[in-house]
Amino acid sequence: MNLSTTVLGKTYSFRHLKEVMAKANEEKSGDQLAGLAAENAKERMAAKWVLAHLTLSDIRENPLLPPEDDEVSRVIEEDINEKIYAEIRNWSVAELREYLLASTTGTDEIRRISRGLTSEMIAAAAKVMSNLDLIQAAAKIEVITHCNTSIGQRGVLSGRAQPNHPADDVTGIQAALYEALSYGIGDAVIGINPVIDTTDSVKAIMNMTKEVMNKWSIPTQNCVLAHISTQMRAIRNGGYADLIFQSLAGSQAGNTSFGIDLALLNEADALVRSQGTSAGPNFWYFETGQGSELSGGAHHGIDQVTLEARCYGLARRFKPFLVNTVVGFIGPEYLYDGRQVTRAGLEDHFMGKLHLLPMGVDVCYTNHMKVDQNDMDNLSVLLTSAGVNFLIGVAMADDCMLNYQSTSFHDIATLRETLGRRPAPAFEQWLENMGIMANGKLTADAGDPTLFHSFR
Known part of the structure; x- marks a missing residue:
């Protein structure tokens, strides 16, 4: 799992997935208050780049809060469809984003892969999306x-x-x-x-x-x-x-x-x-x-x-x-x-x-x-x-x-x-x-x- 990248001649190396996820966020005062936010826009872009190139299996195999320590983590893990996850586990976060936004991907396809996604994978996708991306992808999903x-x-x-x-x-x-x-x-x-x-x-x-x-x-x-x-x-x-x-x-x-x-x-x-x-x-x-x-x-x-x-x-x-x-x-x-x-x-x-x-x-x-x-x-x-x-x-x-x-x-x-x-x-x-x-x-x-x- 590669947690380093170079942006404009400066190398950024992140200690763990938790840090990458936090620093890839758009600016939020809560993350700043907790001491988790990127120091500046360059570090934020570096974290987004690293996160975009991680695979879905990287995210699942490096839990931010292990299931043995937290019942919310256990619920998320237990509810994953393993067969569907196996089909998409090698996708990068960037590939997940592209799949969600593709004009050929409809509600039924998104509903299916959703069953193979953990909440952390979904959060990762959100972090590498623009506001318009978030609107376009959500608009495809009908939930009755x-x-x-x-x-x-x-x-x-x-x-x-x-x-x-x-x-x-x-x-x-x-x-x-x-x-x-x-x-x-x-x-x-x-x-x-x-x-x-x-x-x-x-x-x-x-x-x-x-x-x-x-x-x-x-x-x-x-x-x-x-x-x-x-x-x-x-x-x-x-x-x-x-x-x-x-x-x-x-x-x-x-x-x-x-x-x-x-x-x-x-x-x-x-x-x-x-x-x-x-x-x-x-x-x-x-x-x-x-x-x-x-x-x-x-x-x-x-x-x-x-x-x-x-x-x-x-x-x-x-x-x-x-x-x-x-x-x-x-x-x-x-x-x-x-x-x-x-x-x-x-x-x-x-x-x-x-x-x-x-x-x-x-x-x-x-x-x-x-x-x-x-x-x-x-x-x-x-x-x-x-x-x-x-x-x-x-x-x-x-x-x-x-x-x-x-x-x-x-x-x-x-x-x-x-x-x-x-x-x-x-x-x-x-x-x-x-x-x-x-x-x-x-x-x-x-x-x-x-x-x-x-x-x-």
């Missing part, structure tokens, strides 16, 4: 999942309705939910982040959203994004949950900091399959985000892009209905400005799709980042072009509970209209029945939540 309804079809842009409330008042949540629905948002999921992580509060939100769905015959699914253990107690105590949720990290230590492990995920999987309220077969909603392992001191000297890819390797074990990266939520310590957030959003979407996951993105930022809403608009357009499965809809793009900026209900509606996307088919039919859409466009009644008042 089904809970109560199906999303992910070509030409479909779904939206998660996120009607959070600073006090978990179910009436306030319901009011924001009706506004989301009036803009045609909610076909991916009605998903609430609770303030109060108690069984009774989470159960009350679960059951209120299910009552709204039943009352108006809304073809979607509900989820309350509490800690997985709280959701499990709520379900066992009569809560109506179509999906079960959990945030994931890319290392066992990172997941321990979240209060989870593989055994708990397996227990929750069995519970939602036996006592959840949806048809399935996809019952999970996972969230990720670059930098979470660094926050928990659980990165093991691995860069944040590679760790993010490992999150997706864990997620695919459970065949989820939804996965999204909360791309700019953690803060400038990990993604400093709009350029870094844009790059991370495209990387995460590509890596998730190449894991054959139903990838969405929370196009978001916190108020202490060097980012503004125009940056988010730009990233939303790029992701829609890349075939993102869903985006997050928040009232006026300002989450009053989590205190961060995301995309609004009307932003997603505008992306659909501008770029020729539609809601999920069953949901679009419901919108037409409600008079909110007609012939693929919003009607004059759209955006009026009083449509859902019983006296209308």
Whole structure:
């Protein structure tokens, strides 16, 4: 395994694969904070050159975090199709990139080789791709999942309705939910982040959203994004949950900091399959985000892009209905400005799709980042072009509970209209029945939540 190259007369020699992977990253403040980043653009280019010429077997045979030390590594290893891996093991990372971008390579071919790729191989491919490469490759990959309804079809842009409330008042949540629905948002999921992580509060939100769905015959699914253990107690105590949720990290230590492990995920999987309220077969909603392992001191000297890819390797074990990266939520310590957030959003979407996951993105930022809403608009357009499965809809793009900026209900509606996307088919039919859409466009009644008042 050759870890040296010469650029403009200077020889760069890297100590190990972990260093090559980290220094081949596009500039990220998180890698700089952890002391892992390339010192300058020349060293970054040298690392990219070295990485591009390594084979897929080089990456697999030199694990960044050995399976005997980490259960996320074990899951990734166990889920590889050995026959397919044997066919591609001698490809270089550059050859993998070329295969993904070739005009003759379609969805079926990519879906097949994906089963022979580890998460680290997928991360390596992302590191030697431009933003346009990431868009082009991801756009080829169609991932359709089904809970109560199906999303992910070509030409479909779904939206998660996120009607959070600073006090978990179910009436306030319901009011924001009706506004989301009036803009045609909610076909991916009605998903609430609770303030109060108690069984009774989470159960009350679960059951209120299910009552709204039943009352108006809304073809979607509900989820309350509490800690997985709280959701499990709520379900066992009569809560109506179509999906079960959990945030994931890319290392066992990172997941321990979240209060989870593989055994708990397996227990929750069995519970939602036996006592959840949806048809399935996809019952999970996972969230990720670059930098979470660094926050928990659980990165093991691995860069944040590679760790993010490992999150997706864990997620695919459970065949989820939804996965999204909360791309700019953690803060400038990990993604400093709009350029870094844009790059991370495209990387995460590509890596998730190449894991054959139903990838969405929370196009978001916190108020202490060097980012503004125009940056988010730009990233939303790029992701829609890349075939993102869903985006997050928040009232006026300002989450009053989590205190961060995301995309609004009307932003997603505008992306659909501008770029020729539609809601999920069953949901679009419901919108037409409600008079909110007609012939693929919003009607004059759209955006009026009083449509859902019983006296209308």
